[in-house]
Amino acid sequence: MTLKLGVIGTGAIGQEHIRRCNNVLQGAKVVAVSDINVEGAKAALQRLNIEAEVFADGHDVIKSPNVDAILVTSWDPTHEDFTLAAVAAGKYVFCEKPLAMSAEGCRRVVDAEIKHGKRLVQVGFMRPYDAGYRALKKVITDGDIGEPLMLHCAHRNPTVPESYDTPAAITNTLIHELDVLRWLTNDDYKTVQVVFPRVTSKSHAKLKDxxxxxxxxxxxxxxxVEIFVNCVYGYDIQCEVVGELGIARLPEPSAVQTRKAAQLATPILTDWKDRFIGAYDVELQAFINDVKADVLTGPSAWDGFAASVAADACLKAQVSGAIEAIEMPPRPAFYDKK
Amino acid sequence: MTLKLGVIGTGAIGQEHIRRCNNVLQGAKVVAVSDINVEGAKAALQRLNIEAEVFADGHDVIKSPNVDAILVTSWDPTHEDFTLAAVAAGKYVFCEKPLAMSAEGCRRVVDAEIKHGKRLVQVGFMRPYDAGYRALKKVITDGDIGEPLMLHCAHRNPTVPESYDTPAAITNTLIHELDVLRWLTNDDYKTVQVVFPRVTSKSHAKLKDxxxxxxxxxxxxxxxVEIFVNCVYGYDIQCEVVGELGIARLPEPSAVQTRKAAQLATPILTDWKDRFIGAYDVELQAFINDVKADVLTGPSAWDGFAASVAADACLKAQVSGAIEAIEMPPRPAFYDKK
Amino acid sequence: MTLKLGVIGTGAIGQEHIRRCNNVLQGAKVVAVSDINVEGAKAALQRLNIEAEVFADGHDVIKSPNVDAILVTSWDPTHEDFTLAAVAAGKYVFCEKPLAMSAEGCRRVVDAEIKHGKRLVQVGFMRPYDAGYRALKKVITDGDIGEPLMLHCAHRNPTVPESYDTPAAITNTLIHELDVLRWLTNDDYKTVQVVFPRVTSKSHAKLKDxxxxxxxxxxxxxxxVEIFVNCVYGYDIQCEVVGELGIARLPEPSAVQTRKAAQLATPILTDWKDRFIGAYDVELQAFINDVKADVLTGPSAWDGFAASVAADACLKAQVSGAIEAIEMPPRPAFYDKK
Amino acid sequence: MTLKLGVIGTGAIGQEHIRRCNNVLQGAKVVAVSDINVEGAKAALQRLNIEAEVFADGHDVIKSPNVDAILVTSWDPTHEDFTLAAVAAGKYVFCEKPLAMSAEGCRRVVDAEIKHGKRLVQVGFMRPYDAGYRALKKVITDGDIGEPLMLHCAHRNPTVPESYDTPAAITNTLIHELDVLRWLTNDDYKTVQVVFPRVTSKSHAKLKDxxxxxxxxxxxxxxxVEIFVNCVYGYDIQCEVVGELGIARLPEPSAVQTRKAAQLATPILTDWKDRFIGAYDVELQAFINDVKADVLTGPSAWDGFAASVAADACLKAQVSGAIEAIEMPPRPAFYDKK
Structure with missing residues (x-):
């Protein structure tokens, strides 16, 4: 039985997910979409050669009796509202990050979900679905390197646009590590401190990089975690876990090794979209399968809340230069893994 | 519009392909199967939770008006017959390797297909669909290493069963290289020689390894090409292309690097099924897409014939110890890539 | 003309240096030694099959008209006194680290040397003579990776004895990085902070590791700089320099790569003596050559002082948990590189 | 007691060895040299700032009562004559490869040495003194990879001069592998075959490369063994030993790894002199030490003879295209390792 999906927001990511659900994945079909730009939405569907009902308002997608589950890929400030509405309607909802614009907003989703009595919300953190991170987590969980003591990570982009400023290093970039490292270590953050090295000459006025x-x-x-978004040389994600017995490192993407021009070399990716492309497919297929099995297992509203609480403390630490506490309330039993 | 598939033979590979088509890939559905063991076929479908018509005779699958295209995954000696029947019926057919038990048998399929006037047959060589080989081919085609001059390859298995004998090194193992290296270099074999190193003590009486x-x-x-099927240490596929300007090497599978117990190490796979698992999905999805687009682009009956001609010469060279000619007729224009 | 050396202290390092000067290096010969244990010194010379005058008091070595230059390899608390005496005698002196037991002591050597009017003192920091660090420095100096912005380093030992306590991580272990990183980046430290991860279960009561x-x-x-001296898996020195244009990494020691038992692996050293063995030869040969050329170029008394000032601040930071200033006075012109 | 050396031939290699003995190594000193160009020899000594007696005739060096041992670094065709003369004079002699211009010539040296009754000759094969090959041999000898079954080797130069022709691939290039692989595997050659791939466009008329x-x-x-002397990309020596239990690979030279310009890379050497520079020092120091201990352990006249026999068969195989026997007489007990 095919799962009927409604997609709210047909921008770049929305279109990607529509294509993915209809042309790559199994067991689901997009039957309805919405966008404030209705004509744009129609044109997108036509380009994708997909037939679906088109609404101007995402709430109509949620309400549609023809729609089983929701993907929220709209403008960030609308995520919370649509997700709350989906929960109210008792429909499963996959919400792209961020779940809300503040920790308080995320908490409202958590509270609504708990009140509803059943997990309905998955947040679009895709790194836990990356084969490399999964292999790394397996090494840790298998006890191969003993108890983790330290993690050395880096998130590097070749360049960022002028609109990207100092706080964006947290909210746009670090946000991925904030989620995946909690998942990787099965742990929560306690304090955070931000230090600023000498600024690269490749950065611009509003960005300490x-x-x-x-x-x-x-x-x-x-x-x-080193965040370096004008590193010039490539898109490079590093994660090294130092344990009591040894060290494990996130795999480099598989690549052809060449001996050429006095160098033994493998290429480094330059576009982030190439790095985790496979993870998006796995993530959304898992959501589809979980919805059909009627039990969500992916990143939860609580995970979205936890990332948001940590991000807020990071932003504070950027300004204060001090060690800031990350005041994370205890996880409700509701979110315990079965 | 969903492509309706008929699968002839529900042994291990048949079941894998049925699962793949119905649970992983897009755009196709298995609607009929056959096996000489009808009860076994029914049990397999039940385990897979898939509904499909079950026949005792593969020819009934081919004749069924409900079936659009055929997968031949039956006992090797029956491949040629079923493939010829599918061609006679004008239906697209994906035939697992070998296409036939002899070069002559492969040639009969080629001739039938040419007579039919349109490519209908794809042979189940999956390595050209492996991401690593594709990346390697791209490096060559892009001219990064200049014209290829030499290839150094290895195909190693940790162990093989007692039934695997000296000729099996060609027909079971080298057969993959025979196909993929033609594709990789866009070239054909001219001569072959086989040399036998000192035999490993891990081999058995009927196998020079x-x-x-x-x-x-x-x-x-x-x-x-080194073939070493009792290498103990792992399943390891190596391919190094030496060109006029440099050397390119088939990627190692991506893996977690550890520093542990006085070693800097990455794991090597031990099961061949893990090595090319992704390629099977890509291969069959490509077949489905091509059938729906009404033009085949994958390994052709001619490629099956070429591999068979080369394999026959290899077997002769194993016995003679001499340099044997590989008498490959010119490729019919029918098989030129558009 | 052979340089005649006097060695003060014939313990383990002293014997190593005597062997090195007489059996490996060019242009020098140990002609006199001293040790508070005169019989031990005599026995050591006999084992090494070397003839030299033996004194009970290092000052007699310094005074001996037969001795051109001094190696101080005695008990740490005596280094300053012997080095000052050598300077007073106008003799070149190679002093094993530490130069003195405090920054003030190092400063006294600096002041004495400046007063003397010519560099006479080399401190036994050997990492700048390691081929790997030199190659890394060349990459930086050549501008290959642009201006350095960050360094990620690690100093790991498999295990340490019970006598090694928390401050020893600074004075025994980090002291090498304190010197080599100043040299590598041609920079000086401004502040330091020490953080303590979860303690490994392999450590003991007096050591936070x-x-x-x-x-x-x-x-x-x-x-x-990660200091991890009970890391179990090996002796491992890491140094990664992140620059504006790219990243350069200290070479791993050259080693045989094996494919074995489902692992692609290279060995990691476990004994620190194997890691920098070559550097000791280069270091002492450079000292000998420099003395004969009458101009020292290696790590200076000022470098010894700078490392000591930094180490003191690190020790303070271990206790305070705060960001501590490293109050480094400006380098006297006397120590400018020609 | 310093060993007094006489060097016959003060060309490039001769000068290198003179510099090495007098400025780098321990325990020996060049006291006499000869060259047919006496003025050139004097100028060379002056440049090196070394005092030694200068002769026009190498035989005068051998006869000189002031000379303990001989280094033959003269024009190749004179090697045999000078080595025989040294043996006749009962003096240890280090002869640069080739020992003679033919296998017969090498055999004459062997016979003379046996007749003399004691090993006096070391041939200048330096690869057994390379740290990488020694580490590789240790892995084999320790049984880590089981019994060797296959070796895959490559010897690549970026380019060669016009004077280098097809046979030179054997006599100038392969000659190093001919020696080191016998030593590595403790084995002897039985047959040889040469095959010629497509010729690189970077080669010239007289050279199949x-x-x-x-x-x-x-x-x-x-x-x-792949010989590829116009490979463009670098000077690259590869050696992979496939054993019953695993595979071991000659170490790559230690180098700085960079992440730069979308590549993860380490440099490849381009000048052969940089590749084995350390091995020359070790080789000659070992000769000096062995002479002083009065027992040679390095590559013997027999090893020179064996390499020459193999090279002759290779040259024959280049022309015949056939599998050629390598008729190696049994090793005289005289050359058994003690």
Whole structure:
């Protein structure tokens, strides 16, 4: 039985997800979409050669009796509202990050979901679906390197647009690590500190680049994340876990090795879309399968809330230069993994 | 519009392909199957939770008006017959390797297809669909390493069963290289020689292991392939292309790097099924898409014939110890790539 | 003309240097030694099959008219006194680290040397003589990676004895990085902070292990050094320099790569003596050559002082948990490189 | 006691060895040299700032009572004569390769040495002194990869001069592998075959480049050596030993790894002199030490003879295209390792 999906927001990511659901994945079909630009939505569907009902208002997608589950890929400030509406309607909803514009907003979704009595919300953090991170987590979980003590991470982009400013390093870039490192270590953040190295000459006036973000976790693990978004040389994600018995490192993407022009080399990706492309397919297929099995297992509203709480503390630490506490309330039993 | 598939033979590979088509890929559905063991076929469908008509005779699958295209995954000696029948019925057919039990048998399929006037047959060589080989081919085609002059290859298995004998090194193992290296270099074999190193103590009486197979191609490229099927340490596929300007190497599978117990290490796979698992999905999805687009682009009956001609010469060279000619007729224009 | 050396202290390092000078290096010969244990010194010379005058008091070595230059390899607390005496005698002196037991002590050597009017002292920091660090420095100096912005370093030992405590992580271990990183980046430290991850279960009561030491330099470069001396898996020195245009990494020691037991692996050293063995030869040969050329170019008394000032601040930061200033006076013109 | 050396031939290699003995190594000193160009020899000594007696005739060096041991670094065709003269004089002699211009010539040296009753001759094969080959041999000898079954080797130069022709691939290039692979595997060659891939467009009229040389050894090991001397990209020596339990690979030279311009890369050397520079020092130091200990352990006249016999068969195989026998007489007990 095919799952009928409604997609709210037909911008770049929305179109990607529509194409993915209808042309790549199994078991689901987009039957309705909405966008404030109705004509744009229609044109997009035509380009994709997909037939679906088109609404101007996302709430109509949620209400449509023809729609089983919702994908929220609209303008960020509308995420919370649509997700709350989906929960109110008792429909499963996959909401692209961020779940809301503030930790308080995320908390409202959490509270609504708990009140509803059943997990309905998955947040679009895709790194836990990346084969590399999964292999890394398996090494940790299998005990191959003993208890984790430190993580050394880096998130590097070749360049960013002028609109990207110092806080964006947290909200646009680090946000991925904020989620995936919690998942990887099965731990929560306790404190954060941000330090600013010498600024690269490749940056612009509103952006201090690079930055180093230093966490202590509840278990005492120390995590350092280098964020360097004008690193010029490529899109490069590094994660090294230092354990009591050894060290494990996130796989480099598989690539042809050449011996050429006095260099033994493998290419480094330059476009982030190439890096995690496979993970998006796995993520959305998992959502579809979970909805059909009637039990969500992916990143939850609570995970969205936790990332948001941590991000807020990071932003505070960027300004204060001090070690800031990350005040994370205890996880409700509702979100315990079965 | 969903492509309706009929699967002849519900052994291990047949079941894998049924699962793949119905649960992983897009745009096709298995609607009929056959097996000489009808009860076994029914049980398999039940395990897979798939509904399909079940026949005792593969020819009934081919004749069924409900079936658009055929997958031949039956006992090897029956491949030629079913493929010829599918061609006679004007239906697209994906035939697992080998296409036939002899070069003559493959030639009969080629002739039938040409007589029919349109490509209908794809042979189940999956390595050209592997992301690593595709990346390697791109490096060559882009001219990054200049004209290829030599290929150094290895095909290693940790162990093989007692039934695997010296000729099986060609027909079971080298057969993959025979196909993929023609595709990789866009070239054809001219001569072959087989040399036998000292036999590993891990082998058994009927198997000379390892073997080295040496080819010269039409363009003068020299290829050496080490076949070592009791190498103990893992399943390892190596391919290095030496060109006029540099060298390119088939990517190692992506893996977590560890520093542990005085070693900097990445795991090597031990099961061949893990190595090319992704390629099977890509291969069959491509067949489905091509059938729906009404033009086949994958490994052709001619490619099946070419691999068979080369394999026959390899078998002769195993026995003679001499340099054997590979008498490959010119490729019919029918098989030129558009 | 052979340089005649006097060696003060014939313990393990002293014997190593005597062997090195007489059996490996060119242009020098140990002609006199001293040790508070005269019989031990005599026995050591006999084992090494070397003839030299033996004194009970290092000052007699310095005074001996037969001795051209001094190696101080005695008990740490005596280094300053012997080095000052050598300077007073106008003799070149190679002093194993530490130059003195405090920054003040190092400063006294600096002042004495400046007063003397010519560089006479080399401190036994050997990493700048390691081929790997030299290659790394060349990449930086050549501008291959642009201006350095961050350094990520690690100093890992498999295990340490019970006598090694928390401050020893600075004075025994980090001291090498304190010197080599100044040299590598041609920069000075400005602040330091020490953070303590979860303690490994492999440590003992008096040692918080691992530790992370975070520096800001005068040029604004951020340096993190992981010190992990019960890492179990090996002796491993890592140094990654992140520049504006790219990243350069300290070479791994050259090693045989194996494919074995489902692993692609290279060995990691476990004994620190194997890691920098070559550097000791280069270091002492350079000292000998420089003395004969009458101009020292290696690590100076000022470098010894700078490392000591930084180490003191690190020790303070271990206790305070705060960001501590490293109050480094400006370098006297006397120590400018010609 | 310093060993007094006489050097016959003060060309490039001669000067290098003079510099090495006098400025780098321990325990020896060049006291006499000869060259047919006496003025050139004097000028060379002056440049090197070394005082030594200068003769026009190498035989005068050998006869000089002031000379303990001889280095032959003269024009290749004179090697045999000078080595025989040294043996006749009962003096240790280090002869640069080739030991003689033919296998017969080498045999004459062997016979003379046996007749003399004691090993006096070391041939200048330096690869067994390379740290990488030694580490590789240790892995084999330790049994880490089980019994060797196959070796895959490559010897690549970026370019060669016009004077380098097809046979030079054997006599100038492969000659190093001919020696080191016997030493590495403790085995002897039985047959050889040469195959010629498509010729690179970077070669010139008199040189078929690349070539592949295929050996079978007495123990049945199969060895393939790719010789590619216009490979453009670098000077690259590869050696992979496939054993019953695993594979071991000659270490790549240690180098700085960079992430830059969308590539993860390490440099490849381009000048052969940089590749084995350290091995020359070790080789000559070992000769000096062995002479002083009065027992030679390095590559013997027999090893020179064996390489020459193999080279002759390779040259024959280049022309015949056939599998040629390598008729190696049994090793005299005189050359058994103690």
């Amino acid at each position: 690079p930055q180093i973000v230093l966490f202590e976790t509840q278990k005492g693990v120390r995590i350092d | 390892p073997q080295i197979v040496l080819f010269e191609t039409q363009k003068g490229v020299r290829i050496d | 691992p530790q992370i030491v975070l520096f800001e330099t005068q040029k604004g470069v951020r340096i993190d | 690349p070539q592949i040389v295929l050996f079978e050894t007495q123990k049945g090991v199969r060895i393939d």
